[in-house]
Amino acid sequence: MNIQKLYKLYKQHPVITTDSRECPQGSIFIALKGASFNGNKFAKMALEKGCSYAIIDEKEYAEEGNDRLILVKDALVTFKKIARLHRREFHIPVIGITGTNGKTTSKELISAVLSEKYNVLHTEGNFNNDVGVPKTLLRLDGEHEIAVIEMGASHQGDIKKLVEYVEPTCGLITNVGRAHLEGFGSFEGVKLTKGELYDYLKANDCLLFLNESNPDLSEMAAQRNFERIISYGQNDMVSVQGEIIDCAPFLHFRWREVGSEWKEVMTHLVGAYNLDNMLTAIALGLHFSVAPQQICHALETYVPSNNRSQLTETAHNKLVVDAYNANPSSMAAAIENFRLMNVENKMAILGDMRELGEVTDVEHQKVVEQLKAAGLTNVWLVGENFGKTNTDFKKFHDVEEVKAEIAKAQPQGHYILIKGSNGTKLFELPTLL
Numbered sequence: 548m549n550i551q552k553l554y555k556l557y558k559q560h561p562v563i564t565t566d567s568r569e570c571p572q573g574s575i576f577i578a579l580k581g582a583s584f585n586g587n588k589f590a591k592m593a594l595e596k597g598c599s600y601a602i603i604d605e606k607e608y609a610e611e612g613n614d615r616l617i618l619v620k621d622a623l624v625t626f627k628k629i630a631r632l633h634r635r636e637f638h639i640p641v642i643g644i645t646g647t648n649g650k651t652t653s654k655e656l657i658s659a660v661l662s663e664k665y666n667v668l669h670t671e672g673n674f675n676n677d678v679g680v681p682k683t684l685l686r687l688d689g690e691h692e693i694a695v696i697e698m699g700a701s702h703q704g705d706i707k708k709l710v711e712y713v714e715p716t717c718g719l720i721t722n723v724g725r726a727h728l729e730g731f732g733s734f735e736g737v738k739l740t741k742g743e744l745y746d747y748l749k750a751n752d753c754l755l756f757l758n759e760s761n762p763d764l765s766e767m768a769a770q771r772n773f774e775r776i777i778s779y780g781q782n783d784m785v786s787v788q789g790e791i792i793d794c795a796p797f798l799h800f801r802w803r804e805v806g807s808e809w810k811e812v813m814t815h816l817v818g819a820y821n822l823d824n825m826l827t828a829i830a831l832g833l834h835f836s837v838a839p840q841q842i843c844h845a846l847e848t849y850v851p852s853n854n855r856s857q858l859t860e861t862a863h864n865k866l867v868v869d870a871y872n873a874n875p876s877s878m879a880a881a882i883e884n885f886r887l888m889n890v891e892n893k894m895a896i897l898g899d900m901r902e903l904g905e906v907t908d909v910e911h912q913k914v915v916e917q918l919k920a921a922g923l924t925n926v927w928l929v930g931e932n933f934g935k936t937n938t939d940f941k942k943f944h945d946v947e948e949v950k951a952e953i954a955k956a957q958p959q960g961h962y963i964l965i966k967g968s969n970g971t972k973l974f975e976l977p978t979l980l
């Protein structure tokens with residue numbers, strides 16, 4: 548069956564499931580494959596449970612005379628192609644976002660700002676991969692006026708593949724840093740991969756939103772000779788300029804458009820690095836004609852609830868919870884921000900940074916050195932990678948050991964930074980502190 552016919556079928560059955568445990572009546576099951584599962588094996592069962600059709604890509608699961616099992620070359624590619632045809636039905640601005648850190652935060656802030664004026668479709672949570680992005684595109688409907696799509700990458704070529712389906716009309720890279728080095732090979736590999744968004748935008752004469760204060764991004768944009776740029780940053784050469792007023796502990800900043808008055812914003816986000824994310828949202832908001840007052844309102848009322856840059860007060864301690872992910876650049880930013888916070892009794896519970904390949908040991912040792920230089924003395928390090936560092940800081944094998952220590956030591960009256968890769972499960976700690 549060709550892709551146009553499959554798309555027609557989708558229009559008649561506009562619910563897609565990739566999980567054989569959830570098979571709504573009349574839906575289409577797509578047999579995806581992963582390292583430890585093969586959706587083809589569950590296709591027949593999906594039909595029995597209620598799906599009208601199942602798209603599979605292994606011949607042995609097809610059945611003569613059963614046209615509800617549709618055999619294609621690659622089910623994931625078919626899924627993405629269906630999503631692309633769907634996306635093409637909507638002639639609205641589509642904002643593509645990638646970068647090492649701050650994609651989800653920027654996406655949330657941009658969506659909050661644009662929602663002041665428009666009906667916005669945005670990536671839910673962190674659904675930024677090969678499966679999440681097509682799922683998001685398929686949620687587009689006639690009511691939406693703008694789409695904000697987060698695109699993640701862990702290998703070279705990932706963004707190139709995603710933009711071919713998203714077809715953004717404008718976009719931005721939040722920053723480029725040292726993460727997923729196992730997959731990217733090196734920092735150059737990170738720049739090349741994130742740069743695939745710039746390549747697409749340039750080739751299609753799309754508008755680029757550029758954080759001019761970031762030398763890597765400025766260089767990457769200059770290399771591609773962009774003509775259509777809206778710039779933002781901390782100097783006064785840009786279209787939207789921002790300055791931190793303080794971080795005590797929430798980011799309080801001011802911003803202005805060239806030639807106009809400063810406007811102050813008191814946010815609910817911890818972390819000086821969030822200024823970049825805020826300015827991104829402001830630049831987008833202004834471009835799409837959201838009034839400055841509404842922009843400020845959206846940013847002031849945005850309260851994170853996703854373990855990113857969140858400040859939580861428990862009965863015993865104040866917590867800076869950043870336990871969603873960690874890589875060398877976000878870890879460095881979080882520690883620097885914690886250093887700058889003018890509060891007493893600081894403590895840090897930090898978990899391993901994963902997927903760093905051969906630089907794992909070096910990068911963990913760097914964190915230890917940064918912690919020492921920041922004057923932090925009460926530090927708990929969690930995981931195998933931190934376990935190998937040379938330091939006197941307390942070390943824990945895993946989060947369970949930390950829980951036991953919390954029960955024993957019952958820390959009180961501390962300001963505690965909690966950060967680590969998701970896999971270290973430090974997000975289980977706040978309720979115990």
Ligand code: ATP
Pocket residue numbers: 646647648649650651652653673675699721722820821823824854855856869871872876877878880881
């Ligand atoms: P993922 O790759 O997991 O999707 P992401 O790019 O979506 O991550 P966020 O979830 O927004 O990033 O933020 C994750 C963490 O990165 C934050 O909790 C914070 O520590 C850090 N971070 C956020 N924004 C920035 C920034 N502009 N610069 C540096 N670090 C940042």
Ligand code: MG
Pocket residue numbers: 650651652672673675697
């Ligand atoms: Mg994200």
